[in-house]
Amino acid sequence: MSKNVVRGSEILEILHGLPLIKEYLFSLYECRYADFFRCLATIEQNLLIQDRYLAPHATYYVREMRIIAYNQLLQSYSSLTIKGMAQSFGCSENFLDKELSRFIASGRLNCKIDKVRGIIETTRPxxxxxxxxxxxxxxxxxxxxxxxxxxxxxx
The missing domain is CATH 1.20.5 (Single alpha-helices involved in coiled-coils or other helix-helix interfaces)
Incomplete structure (x- = not known):
C-alpha cells in the first residue's frame, strides 16, 4: 500500500484537492484508527450514500474497511484489552464487542474474545x-x- 498508494505521485497530486480522502488514507496508514473511523463515517454519509450508484454498496464498503482496520491492529499484537482497542477506535466497548463477535463468527477475523478477562486474543491461522x-x-x-x-x- 505504501509504494503504490501513499507514495504514488498521481495519488498525492489528487489528494491535495480532497482533504477528507487524504485524512482517511493517511489515518489508516499511520494507524490512527479513531480518526479513520470518523473519516469513514463522514465519507459514508457525505459521499457514498449521496451517490445513487454507490449507495447500494455503502454498507458493504464500510464493513470491509472496518475489517481491514481491525485486522491491521490485531496483527500487531498477540492479545490486547477490549477497553484499549475500543479507545484506539474511538467507540464503545459494547459496540466493539458486538462487531468483533459478528466478524469472528463469520470467519473474517482470526481472534477470540475472553469476556471474563476483557481480552482479545489473536489466533494466527x-x-x-x-x-x-x-x-x-x-x-x-x-x-x-x-x-x-x-x-x-x-x-
Missing part, C-alpha cells in the same frame, strides 16, 4: 492446517460431482 482443510473440502466437492456424473451416465 496455521497455513498447513488451512491447506489440509481446503484440500478436504475441494476433494469432497469433486467426489460429489463424480458421483452425480456416474448416476447420469448409468441412466
Amino acid at each position: 496455521d497455513s498447513k492446517n488451512f491447506l489440509y482443510q481446503e484440500v478436504i473440502k475441494k476433494g469432497d466437492l469433486l467426489l460429489n460431482r463424480v458421483q452425480k456424473l456416474s448416476r447420469v451416465i448409468n441412466i
Whole structure:
C-alpha cells in the first residue's frame, strides 16, 4: 500500500484537492484508527450514500474497511484489552464487542474474545492446517460431482 498508494505521485497530486480522502488514507496508514473511523463515517454519509450508484454498496464498503482496520491492529499484537482497542477506535466497548463477535463468527477475523478477562486474543491461522482443510473440502466437492456424473451416465 505504501509504494503504490501513499507514495504514488498521481495519488498525492489528487489528494491535495480532497482533504477528507487524504485524512482517511493517511489515518489508516499511520494507524490512527479513531480518526479513520470518523473519516469513514463522514465519507459514508457525505459521499457514498449521496451517490445513487454507490449507495447500494455503502454498507458493504464500510464493513470491509472496518475489517481491514481491525485486522491491521490485531496483527500487531498477540492479545490486547477490549477497553484499549475500543479507545484506539474511538467507540464503545459494547459496540466493539458486538462487531468483533459478528466478524469472528463469520470467519473474517482470526481472534477470540475472553469476556471474563476483557481480552482479545489473536489466533494466527496455521497455513498447513488451512491447506489440509481446503484440500478436504475441494476433494469432497469433486467426489460429489463424480458421483452425480456416474448416476447420469448409468441412466
